[in-house]
Amino acid sequence: MSAAKAGVVLHPAYVVGEIDRRIFGSFVEHMGRCVYSGIYEPTHPTADGYGFRGDVEGLIRELGVSAVRYPGGNFVSGYDWRDGIGPVAERPTKLDLAWRTVEPNTVGTDEFLHWAARRGLDPMMAVNLGTSGAIEAAELVEYCNLPGGTGLSELRAKYGSPEPHAVRTWCLGNEMDGAWQIGHTSAADYGHRAAEAGKAMRLVDPGIELIACGSSSREMKTFGAWENTVTELALDVVDYMSMHAYYDGLQTRRDYLASGHRLHRFVEDVVATVDAAAARKGSAKRLQIALDEWNVWSSAAEVTPSSAVRELSLTPPRITEEPYLALDAVVLGDLLISILNHTDRIKIACLSLLVNVSAPILTEPAGPATRQPIFHPFAAAAHLATGTSLRTVVDCAPLPTGRHGDVPSVAAAASFDRGAGRGAVFLANRAPEPAEVTLDHRALGGYTPLTARTLLADGEGVLVPLEKVEARPDSTVVVLPAESWTVLEFELDGAW
Template identity: 65%
Template structure:
């Protein structure tokens, strides 16, 4: 009889990583495909509110636990004139969006999106166009959104029905400016200078805003590392965050895909090290935080999806783009990515699951019809509602898991959170392997660590994506000094506890 595989996790109240910013459970709304039109916004839908936003989608966004929403792009923003989306809707122009080769009627703009976000407790995160526009337009947008009054631009907002400022705190200085696909694509040196000037102008309008500089679009970009180094040096005085974008391909080798969480952790570590090296070189006490403002998995069922990629369609309004069905395997990998984010809570302060509705999203809608949860909805919602307080360093030993591309990684990944104020604690664990693993949790350093429940989802779950949920873990054994969880093959597990240091 083969011995059961073992992993060991030690949790300690003093093994502190840092405070968990609720904004790591954010998302992203871009004018891409059906994310906006017939996604979050559909006048005439049976659930639509007076402003035309779908109530069934809003309910699911609340259930998902989203905290912050990035808007309006994405690639879209690099060709976008924000003034097209303000003022009387009937007077707004229809434009050709070159990013996604679609018709943009500008029915939804700043003055529709920002109030929707505020009504639903979502913090907006705005992106400015640094592709075809520059510092002047960026500063005017901050003025329109944030200045109380006294200027023609602030008066314009009031005349458009919003006398109080929108008060947007966090701003992205462009989007993926290292990418040749991006309108306005440029070099790191030119982007860094452009972003620094835009940031300076924006801060002169509102000194209280936060700014996010563009990092590499992907870890495998040929300019990765050198881009971060140059941009950090040129923007360190104005930018608070370096952005990261990370997508993991579900149609790749299965073992490589299951190792995505470890790959994300390496990516984060590399970006942090590069930014900190710049601070050291410049003798600056400033440390750039990380805004992981686009991240997700590509569906493992994408190859069989009838929906095309971004530009593979005739020009039309709100085309169906990458509306791929997610499977249970994708949910497990997405949960593993969340573990990677939590394990870097000291530096990752913003995260935006990309996108919120219809486009590679946790929520799917049909025009005039229903809204449903995709498989990836469930681990995100579970973590968003339970990861509170502080992230604790997960001191873990586990068997090796061999991958064809990325070498050996740990077969088990884990993250631990604890809220000292309430005692709420959680252990998140992924078993990347094809055999069960018995995970022993040593929590003797706590005065009490009482695991109340444990739930799991597995890649082998054959339920339809809409029916997929976390189910009770069949074997978990809480104890006074240690507890054990039997992690199923290819699974993601959440154990909830009440803990006292």
């Protein structure tokens, strides 16, 4: 089969933005087996002295996760954070209405934050703006961040955490536009609620940063209008607008492989909307984007929507633990390309979730922890995409799709790290035939190829060496397999 031709130009002057390490974040929610028998299993052979699984910790480190959002998700809209502090034996067992499970509250705020700190993870805490409000949110900030001298900071010390947790990033609720959300409300009511809660939280700790809820998906009927209203009402208080984006592996293969382009358009739409709202207010402030929930749904099996009413479970149920396929990993890698191409605005991104629930890591109680295929592109990008993201110029044939119209057949992102003298190029071939791609890197000067690996949609779900790579003085020619994701690592001599 002959390969289609494509070209990618790399130039150090074509800069998107600095790569915030938090774009390689993830998400831990009290949902399914993410917490209990996921990250936390005191009887597991690898458990540490706090009850957290050591084998999972090793995979999290290998995955390259930088930040973790907690405790939800839909869970947070019915959660009273006070239920999860103090002596474990005295904590109440509660019915979690979001997932209709019994929550023992064995793991709560202090346990999570200590776990994150021991692993060098930047915590992102969500406050309940569904069934709680400004005072409860401000009190949680006081409990977590004040060094002492107040009732709640002293209570934290009494419960074994004398030093403040110093949480800097806070989500103002979760998916408040969704009818499935406990406390669901209108954009106007949420905008006022978020502004008042954020104001109270900042009166406790002026140094925190705040994320307002955006639309739960691009398909919400209120999308756009929601972001516009919330920006108008909360712009002076918040720093980020959230985005949630999940891509369904049960759609047609061609449309699924175009998900990276769909995310690109989603980001562009959100940025345009919030910037227009700020401009109408006469404000020079521009909200950043927190893509604090994103992933693909497995193409291996039917997935129950997260909004579905479930049977009451007394133990953590196996929710959306379908195995991922190599095709899902290729699509996820393409989504990472879109994230890297928007690092001027996306500063936070959280793969949802971290363990067991539509996750890169699966565990068995008392058994092993294993990598899913989506683990591999995320880990490669997290470890190689450092420094500055470059705005790649891609010349390729269009690929017709049923849902999205014509999309580029090849997607590309690149990064370079001046300090390390290294860089990386990430390529997705969305087409059903190979693509011969010429990387024009003459402007980079001393470009030396190091490694080239690819992941095939019909392969084994792991990265394998790319066979066809030809290094030339000013360019490198690679042949991308059909429906694949590829990463190239290179070295720079720094002459430029």
